[in-house]
Every structure is written in structure tokens, then in C-alpha cells.
Amino acid sequence: MKLKYLISITLALVLTVVLSACGQNSDDSQHHNAKYAPKNATPLSKIQIFKSDDKGKQLTEKEMDEKLKAYLKANNDIIDNKYVLQHQLDEQYDGNQKVSKKLDSDLRDLANIATKNQMNFESYIKDNKVPANEKEDIKRIEKYFKAVNHKAAQADQQLEELSYSPNNTVNVVDVPTNYAGDVNNKQQKKIKAFLKAHNLETKAIDK
Template identity: 85%
Template sequence: MKLKQFISVALVLVLTVVLSACGQNQDEQQSHNGKYAPKNATPLSKIQIFKSDEKNKKLTEKEMDAHLKAYLKANNDIIDNKYVLQHRLDDQYDGNQKVSKKLDSDLRDLANIATKNQMNFDSFIKDNEVPAKEKEDITRISKYFKAVNHKAAQADQQLEALSYSPNNTVNVVDVPTNYAGDVNHKQQKKIKAFLKTHHLDTKPIDK
């Protein structure tokens, strides 16, 4: 075999391997998002975000547990929908990352829900007196879900960036590097231990 022919064959083989790897990585990403996308996610229109008009109140543990339960339920639904919408995004990917009108609307709704849910809870724990021995854990839980849902809360901004540049992508699942310290295994373990002690659902932490 001549040198030129050998080089040509080698380049073809290398290109084939690279394209195959890229395709496999994309398939794995879609499979990952599909794996975590529940079929029975609460519809966005029916998600009950955390709300409370209470202010300047000294909360009992029982009252705090009730508010936490509502906050956890809302986050559980937000996380479910985040995976559902990311799976839909991955399925409709066409190289230009165009987003259908329905998907665009759902992503903006998700951003609105995630933002309001977090803002309401943060205001609640700021405006009221949380039981002293729970304060550290409540703060940890708030930081955890703020980190986990950060991308979802930024979905509308990602869509605006996409309209200016089709080369951008929309991702509502990943946790930004600067928030990694709030969602590591150590933090999850502490949160789950606290929730179990108070007989609260740990499912949102496992997702």
C-alpha cells in the first residue's frame, strides 16, 4: 500500500471513531435525561409553589415541618418537570437547537415556577424566626434546592440567549460549578438525616 493511500485510510478510520464517539455521547446524554424523566410528573399548571403570608412569627418545629413539607413537594415537582423538559429538548435537537413554541412556553413556565418557589421560601425564613436548632439545616436545604434548580430558574434567560445565537444551548438540569458545594454527597447526607428525623420525604434529595 502506498503512503498516501495508507494515510487516507488512517484518516477515515480516525474520523469514523470520532463520529461514533460523539454519537454515543449524545445518545448517552439523551438516555440519561430520559431515565430521570418521570411519566407521571405533575403538570406545570398544577404545581403548588411554596406560599406563606406569615411574618414576624416565632415558628414551632411542627409549624416549620409543615412548611418544609410544602416546599419539598414543590421542589419534587419542579425537578420532575426539569428532567421531562430536558428530555424533550434533547429529542428535538436538530443541530440548530430550535425550540418549539410549546416547549418554549413550558420552559418559561418552569423558570417562573422555580424562581417564585425559591423566592417565597427564602422570604419566609427571613421574615420569621425559625427554631434555633433547625436554622442551620433549613438554610442548608434552601441552598441545596436553589443550586439544584438554578438552571431551571434561568430557562427563560437561556431561551433569550438562544434567540440571539442558535449556537447556544438550553440546559435546565446541570448544576453550575459555583454551586457544587451545596449539592455534594456530604450535604445530601446531612439533609436526608434531618428530614428523616422529622419524618419528611427525602425523595426530592434522591433525584
């Protein structure tokens, strides 16, 4: 009788711990979703990628700041969407990565947007003269987002590889190891300090 009582107490304690852990995991999951897969992400069709026809201009700090603001906004929207789409991929994963037609289309749109946004900004700072005192910081920012969105820009290629090898997975979030030096904490601090000094938002760097 005493042994049965001890077993019952033990089982009750184990059950309490398990339920507590489940509740905590649920909270963590909700927190993760709220932070990385925002419900209010700008729709892919409404993202305004960076564009400029300027060439051969000696840019003022004001002009550079205006263009940088547009580039940052586009990257903020791209980052939001890549987390939303990655969450959808993870939700449907069951041992084989299944990608619905809608998700396939969205991922390819994301790749197109991320690629064009990056290429347009790279061309802009190459075809125009960035203020000398900002050149290093602007290049650092360009390299940062190229690294952060590298996987998103390759989403279409990953989908093609998936069709040949179903055991592959699609990942639009992780930063490849060879780009890690461009997104480390040291680089982030330098970028945020520059943006704050120019009264520009830093939320795209915080994601």
C-alpha cells in the first residue's frame, strides 16, 4: 500500500513537471512566432524595393540618407517575409519538405525581390560618389544585408534543388558561415551607431 502511494506521488510529480514544461514551451513558441514571424508583415506584392536612376552624382549626406532609408525599409520587409515563409515551411514539415504551389510562388517572389533590391543598391553606390566620410559605413551596411538575405535570394535555387532531391530542405533564414563576419555583433554595433547618428531606424538590424 505504501509502495503504491509512493508510485502515485512520483507519477503526479512527473506529470506536473511535464505539463509545466509544455506550458513553457508553448509560451516560448508564441514568443518566437511573434518576434520572427510577424502577422503584420508587408505583403510581398507591396514591398517597395530600392530603385534609383542616378548615375555619376556626387551624393550629399542628405541624399545618401534618403536612399539609405528606402534600402533599410525594403530590407525590413524582406526580413519579415522570410521569417513568415520559413515559419510556414517549418509548420508543414513532416520528414519530407512539401512545398505547396502558393508557398513555392511566394518563395520565388521573395528571391526575386531580395535579389533585385540588393543589386539595385549595389549599383547605386557603385555608379555614384558616396560622401567620403560615409563610404566605409555604407559598404558595411550593404555587406550586412547581402549576408542576412543571402538565403532568401537563393530561395528559387533551393526549390529547384528540392525537386531533384526531396530529402533536401528549404532554408531562407540562416546566414552561411562564410558571411558570418559581416553580421557579427561588432558589425551590428557599428551599423547601429551610424544609423542613430543619422536619425535612421535600426529595427532592420535588430531582427
